[in-house]
Amino acid sequence: MDDETVTIRDVAKLAGVAVSTASRALSGGSASEKTRQKVRQAAEALHFVPNQAAKQLTSGKSNVVAIMVPEEPDFVFRDAFVSGMVAQLATSFTAVGLLPFLALTKPHDAQGFLKVLRGSGASGIVVISFHYSKPFADALEQSGKPIVSIGTPHPAMHYPYVDVDNYQGGYDAAKLLYKRGRRNIAVIAGPTDMQASVLRTEGVQDGLKALDLEPVALVCGEYGAKRGEDEMNRILEKHPNVDGVFAESDEIAAGALRALLNAGKRVPEDVALIGFDDFHVARVVSPRLTTFAQPLATMAETATQMMVERLETGEWKRRAVIFPAPMVRRESA
Template sequence: MDAKPVPPASPTLEHVARVAGVSRATVSRVINNVRNVDPQLAEAVRAAVEQTGYVPNQAARSLVTRRTNSVALVVSEGEHRSVPVSDPFVGRIFTDPFFGRIVAGLFSVLRPRAVNLALMFVETDEMRRQLLGYLRQGHVDGVLLVSSHAQDPLPRMLTDSGLPAVLSERPSGELHISYVDSPQRAGAALAAEHLARRGCRHVATISGPLDMPAGRDRLDGFRDEMAKYGYAHIPAVEGYFTQDSGSAAMARLLDEYPEIDGVFAANDLMALGAVTVLHERGRRIPEDTAVVGFDDSHAALLCRPALTTVHQPVEEMAAEMARILLDRIDRPDLPAACAIFDPTLVVRASA
């Protein structure tokens, strides 16, 4: 019988080095994402890796570098939140365009660095304890934390653990943790200024959840700015950053204040819901009622008419979160850092 052909041995670092015309050490540095490698040499190594089909041994690399080349995106929800139980947490996350923009911004930085992203959701104290145990076992190199509730203990738990972490908004209290944020009050003030200058006389607002800093800050910023223009009372109904809650809030406002001629919704999904109800009630937009949203998400373009909204550069903010985290992973001795991105008003047809 003919002997079976022997499959070729798996390519090694030495094979890659010979093809690239560099040393084994240079190949190792490129594969392990060590900085300060000459760009031309790095490109030659990457081409040789593709040509040879070399696959790094992740377990061996982790032993040498003490890195997993993975980070966690943790989305944390408060256990005692105001959002109705019938509105599932994970379901809301995946239907909210804000979250998709965060992921897109993170990937724009992580993908070129060959860093994997693990997605995790936590809602309860028990889930937070389980998460911390998982993180302490070294499964990821750092954490990108999206936490929307002021009383969430997870930011402090992460700082106490010493694991590199970056928060998606300014932390409450005295915490030595890196963060990225946009001034929520200033953004809401832009909406108030626009409605006041349009000449709206009977203005109302649909707030976000008032147990969330963003919900409270956007409400306070809007009311404070309207007061500067002489508006003593701004009716408000609390929503939950969902389209359905925006519809319900708008219906309630119209029932109680039928003279409303200007509305600020604290995010675009609620504004979309508000516009639907206004159309159902026979209101022309913006002739009868002007509407302004917040975030400048895809929902603003789906709206008819197109939604005037406060723009947050969410993708850029998320990308900066990733950059800050990777810097902390490379240099654990760096102090906590922050980056603030100013909001702007995007004027479209709704106001």
């Protein structure tokens, strides 16, 4: 049989199953492993290549999923969390027969997002690194698409999401710094319009409060090494007695570490330092960072499963999945 004439009906006939069953088996839908194997063998024998455009026309749905990142393009590819999560989502969606589409828009550019989304023909959206604003939240609502958030959404938004326990990480950071004998503790936090940062900050503040302490300094802003270095320099100038720092990302912590070492501070002898993420930078700086690990691959696979369930059944089987962020002890604290 000529390759160009092979259809899903031919595959189904050879495998001895219904056309709908063959389609589900090849696209990662509900089917037994025995059926999947029969259908895959039939497809391989016939050299079948799915025609995605035809699939969309006949079903009224596409198998495209938009991975939306409302950040400046340079940030997307230099930030370890965002770039790592995009890569993991692309892998996990592809594995179940969905086509990931990377939708980059500037923060708060609601209309630009809607334009990109409509052009993609996506059936669902995964949002990463969402900075809350009402216009953007309204744009997501107007899209009418199933949405999964990587990270806890703003309280005004009620989307299913996957995240780590940011609050507990902040709380545990406070306890560890206290246990290490630190009493003059500074917090270099992330943006206040992102729930991950808000929760980490609430956690460390509550942890310190339970120990009858409060931060000697608490500064908020973007995630990034340059900002971590600049903020640490300012903190040292105003609070030279600082002896502990919780940086709400490893990138911030790496910048803070550079500032501390340049100021002649020993880490952890003079200043104990804790990050968050457990990305590559945490393992290559010296001393290596004590931090909290985010399981990117597991988070991406879970978000993919949630989206597949929604696209197949029309319902969300799970609304929130929160993973622990285990502490990884190294030399910095």
